[in-house]
Amino acid sequence: MSEWKGKRAVILGAARQGVALARYLSQHGARVVLNDQRPADQFISARESLSDLPVAWVCGGHPLGLLDEADLLCVSGGIPLSLLMVVEAMNRGIPLSNDSQIFLETAPCRVIGITGSAGKTTTTTLVGRIAQMTEDNKVGAENLHTRDSLPSTIYRRIWVGGNIGSPLISVLDQMMPDDLAIMELSSFQLEIMTKSPQIASVLNVTPNHLDRHNTMEAYTAAKTRILEYQSSADTAVLGREDPGAWSLVKKVRGQLVSFGKDKPTDDQAGTYLNADWICFSDGQSVTQLMPQDIIRLRGEHNLLNVLAACAISIATGLPAEAMRSGVDGFSGVPHRLEYVRSWGEAGWYNDSIATAPERAMAAINSFEEPLVLLAGGRDKNLPWQDFAHLVCQRIDHLILFGEAADKIEQALQDAAQDNGRDVTKQRPYTTTHCIGLKEAVQAAARIVEAGDVVLLSPGGTSFDEFRDFENRGEAFRQWVQELS
Numbered sequence: 001m002s003e004w005k006g007k008r009a010v011i012l013g014a015a016r017q018g019v020a021l022a023r024y025l026s027q028h029g030a031r032v033v034l035n036d037q038r039p040a041d042q043f044i045s046a047r048e049s050l051s052d053l054p055v056a057w058v059c060g061g062h063p064l065g066l067l068d069e070a071d072l073l074c075v076s077g078g079i080p081l082s083l084l085m086v087v088e089a090m091n092r093g094i095p096l097s098n099d100s101q102i103f104l105e106t107a108p109c110r111v112i113g114i115t116g117s118a119g120k121t122t123t124t125t126l127v128g129r130i131a132q133m134t135e136d137n138k139v140g141a142e143n144l145h146t147r148d149s150l151p152s153t154i155y156r157r158i159w160v161g162g163n164i165g166s167p168l169i170s171v172l173d174q175m176m177p178d179d180l181a182i183m184e185l186s187s188f189q190l191e192i193m194t195k196s197p198q199i200a201s202v203l204n205v206t207p208n209h210l211d212r213h214n215t216m217e218a219y220t221a222a223k224t225r226i227l228e229y230q231s232s233a234d235t236a237v238l239g240r241e242d243p244g245a246w247s248l249v250k251k252v253r254g255q256l257v258s259f260g261k262d263k264p265t266d267d268q269a270g271t272y273l274n275a276d277w278i279c280f281s282d283g284q285s286v287t288q289l290m291p292q293d294i295i296r297l298r299g300e301h302n303l304l305n306v307l308a309a310c311a312i313s314i315a316t317g318l319p320a321e322a323m324r325s326g327v328d329g330f331s332g333v334p335h336r337l338e339y340v341r342s343w344g345e346a347g348w349y350n351d352s353i354a355t356a357p358e359r360a361m362a363a364i365n366s367f368e369e370p371l372v373l374l375a376g377g378r379d380k381n382l383p384w385q386d387f388a389h390l391v392c393q394r395i396d397h398l399i400l401f402g403e404a405a406d407k408i409e410q411a412l413q414d415a416a417q418d419n420g421r422d423v424t425k426q427r428p429y430t431t432t433h434c435i436g437l438k439e440a441v442q443a444a445a446r447i448v449e450a451g452d453v454v455l456l457s458p459g460g461t462s463f464d465e466f467r468d469f470e471n472r473g474e475a476f477r478q479w480v481q482e483l484s
Contacts, residue, residue, distance in 0.1 A: 004025055004029050004030040005028070005029030005030070006029065006030075007030045007031065007072065008030070008070050008071050008072075009025050009030045009031070009032050009033070009070070009072045009073075009074060010033045010035060010066050010072070011032060011033065011035065012035055012036075012062070012073065012074065012075050012076055012079045013036060013077075013078055013079050014034050014035075014038075014043055014046055014057075014059075015078065016167060017077060017098070017099045018034060018036070018074070018076045018099075019049065019050065020166065020169050021074055021098070021102065021167070021169055022034045022050060022053075022055050023050060023053060024099075024102070024170065024173075025074075025102075026053040026055050027053065027173075031054075031056075032053075033056045033057075034050075034055055034056070034057050034058070035066055035085075036059050037059075037060065038059060038060070039060050040060065042059075043057070043059065062083065062084065062085040064084070064085060064088050066085070067085070067089055067094060070089070071094070072094065072095050072097055073085070073094050073096055073097075074096075074097050074098055074099070074102075075096055075097075075098055075192060076099075077098070077163070077188035077189050078188065080212060081191065096192045098192060098193070099167045099168075099169040100167075100185060100189045101194065101195055103169045103181075104193070104195040104196070104197060107168075107175060107181055108175055108176060108177045108179075109176065109179040109180060109181055110179075110180055110181070110198050110199070110316070111181045111182075111197040111199070112180070112181070112182045112199045112200075113162075113183050113185050113196070113197030113199070113201065113226050114182070114183070114185065114201045114203070115184070115186065115187070115190060115200075115202055115203070115223055115226050116203030116239075116245070117203075117204050117206040117208040117244070117356065117358070118206065118301065118356070118358065118359050118362065119203050119204065119301060119302075119304065119308070120185075120186075120203060121163075121164050121333055121336065121353065122302065122332065122336055123201070123305045123308045123309050123312070124160065124162070124164060124182060124183070124184040125160070125330075125333050126305065126306065126326060126327065126330060127160075127309050127312050127316075127326075128158065128160035129326035129327075129330060130313050130318050130322050130323050130327070131155065131158040131160075131180055131182065131313070131316070131322070133325045134154065134155065134318060134319070135155065135158045150280070150314060150319065150320055152317050152318065152319040153317030153318070154178075156178040156179050157175075157179045157180075158179070158180050159175065159179060159180070159181045159182065160181075160182045160183075161182075162182075162183030162184040162185055163183070163184040163189065164184045168181055180316065183197070187222040187223055188209070188212065190222045190223060190225045191213075191221075191222035191225065193225055193226075193229075194225075194229055195229050196225070196226055196228065196230040196234065197226070197230075197234075198234045199234065199235045199236075199312065200227050200234070200236050201226075201236070201237035201238070201308065202224075202227065202236075202237075202238055202248055203239050203245060203304075203305075204242035204245050205220050205223050205245050206242070206244055207219075207356070207382050207383060208355075208356045208380065210382055211379070211380040211381040212380075220244065220247075223248075224248055224251060227248060227252065227253070228251060230252075230253045230254055231253060231254060233254055235255040235256070235315040236254065236256050236257075237256075237257045237258070237259065237308065237311050237312050237315055238252070238256065238258050238259075239260060239308065240258040240259065240268075241262070241304075255269075255315070256268070256269065257269045257311045257312075258270035258271075258311065259271045259272070259307040259308045259311040260272060260304070260307065261300075261303070261304070264281060267283045268281075268283055269281065269282045269314075270311060271289070271307045271308075271310045271311045271314070272307070273292065273303070274286075276292045276293065277289070277290070277291055278290050278291075278292060278306065278310055280320075287320060289310055289320045290320070290323060290324040290327060290328075294327060294328045296330060296331045296332075297331070298367070299337065299363070299366030300362075300366075301362040301366075302337075302366075306327055309323075309326075309327070310323050310327075333353075334350075334470070334473065335350055335351065335352040335353040335473035336351060336353045336354075337363055337366060338350040338473070340477050340480045340481070341481060343445070343480065343483045344445065344448040344450070344452075344483075345449075345451065346372075346449070346450065346451065346452040346453060346454055347452075347454070348453075348454045349453060349454070349455045349457075350456050350473045350476050350480075351363045351456055351458075352456055352458065352462070352470070352472045352473030352476060353469050353473070354457040354458060354459060355380070355459070355460060355461045355469055356382055356459060357382055357386070357387035357459040358386075358387075360375060360387060360457040361386065361390050363455060364390055364391075364395070364457065365394075367453050367455065369451060370396045370451060370452045370453070371394060371396055371397075371452070371454075371455055372395075372444050372447055372448055372452055372455065373391070373398050373399065374399045374437070374441070374454070374455065374457070375398065375400055375401075375404075375457065375459050375460075376400045376401040376403070376404045376460055377401070377402040377404055377458040377459070377460030377463075377472075378403045378404060378460050378461045378462070378463050378464040379403065379407050379460050380460065380461060384407060384408055384411035385415065387408075387459060388408070388411035388412045388414065389415045389418070391412060391415075391429065392412070392415050392426040393426060393427060394427075395429045396427075396429055396430075396452070397429060397430045397431075397444075397447045398430070398431045398432070399431075399440045400431065400433050401433075401434040401437055401440040402436065402437070402458070402465060403460070403464040404459070404460040409431070409433075412431070432447070437456075437466075438475070438479050441476065441483075456473075456476050458472075
């Protein structure tokens, strides 16, 4: 739909995506109903923010009668498609959409979409920083075509959002054709979308959110949708060393740019690492983009994030000088290997954003110091075996908390008895069980020794105790700062 006047739109979910979409549709003439199963008293500020518009609110459940005469059902990312309201809408032939779909259908400018099982927030933020260097004239327009051998494009204004920050639908009316929008997209948003960005990147596809998607096949299919609606004029950016991402290469309809540590094949365009330099090969010539030593982010996974950000930037026409300036000085996003403080002569790090075992493993591998690991939260029906084996090899003290503690403990017991692994690499470690994160912080404070790193990298979601991973990370920061 592009003409909203008089259309009846029902929006499921009154969090930031739903509220932003309700404002946009109502301002464009739609008759909007905002529906959430939570009670009305939880939406006082949200209702006040929309009080200038004729948005109807229905809270406390999902009555099917809302679908009567509905022209569209918009499903926020946190709403599963198995919800009866959604199933009934599909049975009635009512179209499904969301804020990201409507944004892509309407955006007047070029759009970058970034998805992946891990690293998409860091990569999206990095691409935003790189693009911002040109908008802020830190890389002057007069130099774009003279300092670099790569072709460059000048954008009027840069917008970053989507699954991070603010939904881009909230600023859609301010955008112009010569702007650039950079959006992070989750599998939850993608699974109903039928529109792709002009530049679409899949960083990696590894087990995640199986509590929502049930199978890897369904999860991969959701990620794949970011590519499926591209045209021959569009560009795909894929991680060539990740089997899940690279398996989608046959889905590419336009140009392909890849990224990875090793140099791509001779006829392939991509970024790579060569003699401590981030480089780009277009298949014929090589451009040195930046020395590796300007990267402040810890871990091999973050090196891949930088390689991805550079590949996306090249596909977008951002100059190498902007890439160097954007990467230089970037120490990471909040809650991703974020240094909190030194206490007990040990460094304390917040990696609350690690909501899958594989992400916790990447964090563990980012350190060489003795580790006190805080792990747990709510499981997403993901495998913990490889995590358990890594714990047996690398962790000195493991502190488990939350709903997933027993499942992780069982994986550890299985790892200790696994005859298929080299048990000589295992090291003795202690395990402490705690009910919640605050107790886990206090337990770590009793255990920690000089030279240790205390790492919160849960591997599970926060929903057993907190609103989201940000709320969990903020609580961790506070409790660590209160140690005395």
